[in-house]
Amino acid sequence: STTPAVVTVTGAAGQIGYAALFRIAAGAMLGHDRPVRLRLLELPHAVSAAEGTAMELDDGAFEQLLSVDIFDDARAAFDGAEFALLIGAKPRARGMERADLLQANAAIFAEQGEVLNDVAAADLRVVVVGNPANTNAAIAAAHAPDIPPERFTALTRLDHNRAIAQLAHRAGCAARDISRVSVWGNHSPTQYPDIFHARVAGRSGADLATDRAWLVDDFIPTVARRGTAIIEARGASSAASAASATIDHIHDWVLGTESDDWTSAALPSPGVYGVPEGLVCSFPVRSVGGRWEIVSGLEINEFSRARIDASVAELAGEITAVGDLLPA
Ligand code: NAI
Structure with missing residues (x-):
């Protein structure tokens, strides 16, 4: 297909995001003939870092990269998304119990599931990378009643x-x-x-x-x-x-x-x-x-x-x- 793919990447300024974005722009993910529009979601304090990455993406002069937009608001970032790469997550802090980590991330992925349900493209596909990835994906799917659950996957x-x-x-x-x-x-x-x-x-x-x-x-x-x-x-x-x-x-x-x-x-x-x-x-x-x-x-x-x-x-x-x- 030559219809541009709308790809939203969360945690875009993190280390996985940085490594992923250039290969997506170069066509490694969807094929070299598929134009891509990138939408990057970050926490407010990391938006500046994402802007730096976007400058570097510009400087790659990638033939199929049509646009890079940066957001700190999930509803805007996921608007029309056909692919959602959910990489951003709350890391485990020193002394944090596993149950607290699960809860903190469950809240993030519940919200993202709701927003995806409202604003993503009808053929949305989701991969959750942020840990605990499997359970985060289950939570997001449970909060997106209009999206077939099998569109929510986790990375193994x-x-x-x-x-x-x-x-x-x-x-x-x-x-x-x-x-x-x-x-x-x-x-x-x-x-x-x-x-x-x-x-x-x-x-x-x-x-x-x-x-x-x-x-x-x-x-x-x-x-x-x-x-x-x-x-x-x-x-x-x-x-x-x-x-x-x-x-x-x-x-x-x-x-x-x-x-x-x-x-x-x-x-x-x-x-x-x-x-x-x-x-x-x-x-x-x-x-x-x-x-x-x-x-x-x-x-x-x-x-x-x-x-x-x-x-x-x-x-x-x-x-x-x-x-x-x-x-x-
Ligand atoms: P990182 O800490 O370098 O980057 C994470 C980024 O996500 C940060 O820039 C942070 O600001 C952002 N972020 C946090 N919460 C967010 C939210 N609610 N919305 C948008 N952005 C948000 O971490 P790294 O190394 O890139 O890893 C990301 C996640 O991937 C971690 O949870 C890590 O445990 C997980 N991981 C999963 C693997 C798997 O095979 N499933 C393999 C390796 C890492």
């Missing part, structure tokens, strides 16, 4: 890509030689990167998984705790990889997954694979005709079942903790 593509990277190192192959990795559950340390259905350079993931010591003590914790390892090494949390995964997520949602492969994304559960309806849970997904479809019919062994159940229990607990922000 970074976890998916991290799992591919670790498998590539293990097998001594390239990322492109790996397919059918699945991430289940919450974007948190309880997430379960599942290789039992994967294909790894001509080998089956199930074959690699027979080395249970490697699977349990190395692969799964390395993927799940990669964010912490990056903070320790870099002195800052992952930003460019998170931006890249966000772009991959929207790219595949709109333009489709590779035939014979799938990816991972968190979507409101329709009640499959033992995940209660409505929890925003990561599943293996394919994009067909611009819609995510959960890959059906996968056999879940006992090893996987226990790990999926543990992460789903955590998601259910998060929803309980923000219960009063969910409409009855």
Whole structure:
């Protein structure tokens, strides 16, 4: 399509926003032939920083970038949005309890859900990156009664890509030689990167998984705790990889997954694979005709079942903790 895409990015002056915006402007997200209008939402104190980023976007002279507008008001920023990249969130402050973090973010995402319901384009697609991403997406969806819930997704593509990277190192192959990795559950340390259905350079993931010591003590914790390892090494949390995964997520949602492969994304559960309806849970997904479809019919062994159940229990607990922000 050559109709301009209206893309609203929240937390645009943050480090993920900074890394994402230039690649969106360059066509990495929606294809090089799709013009883009960027709408940046920031907190008032960060508007000046966003203006600096907009100056740099101008200076990229990107062929498909038609406009960049900056807002500190959600209703204005989301007006006509076809894509909402919800990256901005309240970070965990020192001494803050997890329940307080959940509550503070639930209030933000409840408001953004309401506003999206009122002013976004009819074909809106949302990806929540700001943590706790899954539950923030569930809250936003619950406050947008006129938007189909499956348009609200949360990012687990970074976890998916991290799992591919670790498998590539293990097998001594390239990322492109790996397919059918699945991430289940919450974007948190309880997430379960599942290789039992994967294909790894001509080998089956199930074959690699027979080395249970490697699977349990190395692969799964390395993927799940990669964010912490990056903070320790870099002195800052992952930003460019998170931006890249966000772009991959929207790219595949709109333009489709590779035939014979799938990816991972968190979507409101329709009640499959033992995940209660409505929890925003990561599943293996394919994009067909611009819609995510959960890959059906996968056999879940006992090893996987226990790990999926543990992460789903955590998601259910998060929803309980923000219960009063969910409409009855
Ligand atoms: P950052 O702190 O550099 O930037 C966040 C930006 O959001 C700030 O500029 C802040 O002013 C803005 N912001 C906060 N509340 C806002 C609101 N209500 N409306 C608009 N803007 C708002 O943080 P960074 O590194 O860019 O990360 C952003 C979020 O992404 C964090 O919550 C982080 O935990 C999460 N994250 C999620 C990942 C995932 O895979 N799902 C991976 C990495 C980070």
